[in-house]
Amino acid sequence: MRVRDLAETYAIVTLDTPAIEAVRRLAAERLPGLVVVDGRRRPLVVLPGSQVLRLGVPRYVQDDPALARVIDETHADVFLRELGDRTVAGCLPERRPELPVVAEDDTVLEAAAMMARMHSPLVAVVDGGGAVVGVVTLHALLDRVLSA
């Protein structure tokens, strides 16, 4: 069993993927995060779900969470309006930590070790040219080892 057998493509986005699409994909596929790739599908950053969520939380609420208590609107309205026409580029972290990346023919145990070491619930799977071919999530990996 190699990581390519567990890799999925839902979690791959580009810098110009609309934030609303990223959020819907996170929700529909129960993804822990997204892998952002450049124009040649090389991995740029692993974006945790909490940071995609950030785009939907108004700036004034992030600055002063107490304001969230007094907002006189439904929360969904606020959240979706904030996403507007923003893109994934807007939620990139300032710091770019080392990326959790494995090769197509790495073993599932190597992917597990990578997740554990880098504290990441997903790893990007790259081919020989360094292009992302898929993503292995913590849950895909757990499903595999628990059902075997």
Place this chain on the structure above:
Amino acid sequence: MRVRDLAETYAIVTLDTPAIEAVRRLAAERLPGLVVVDGRRRPLVVLPGSQVLRLGVPRYVQDDPALARVIDETHADVFLRELGDRTVAGCLPERRPELPVVAEDDTVLEAAAMMARMHSPLVAVVDGGGAVVGVVTLHALLDRVLSA
């Protein structure tokens, strides 16, 4: 809509919860992590799934991931045997960062702001006495704002 309406209890474990049970619960409920509580249900730490996973990855593989390539067993066997009779206590981080905690009557937007600010895909919900009554996950929150 207050956070208590989104709070679930699957993600609450104690220090002596068996690691295998923690892993099965993560998998079955697609949880991003667990909230570890003490004997009085006060929150101790939020444990990401990647760190629960760590218990199932043999020490020698964590130290030298290249060894994972040459292991002559099915990965599931290795993983499950490593979990053995270990408990959640064994995967606590050495550093205990600030906990993402919200009060029962906080709004969903406050929980979202907390997740975004603390880079956490789950927040503990506490009652007036500081005991954990449930956990709000990123996905429970996204389901709510996207379906509204």
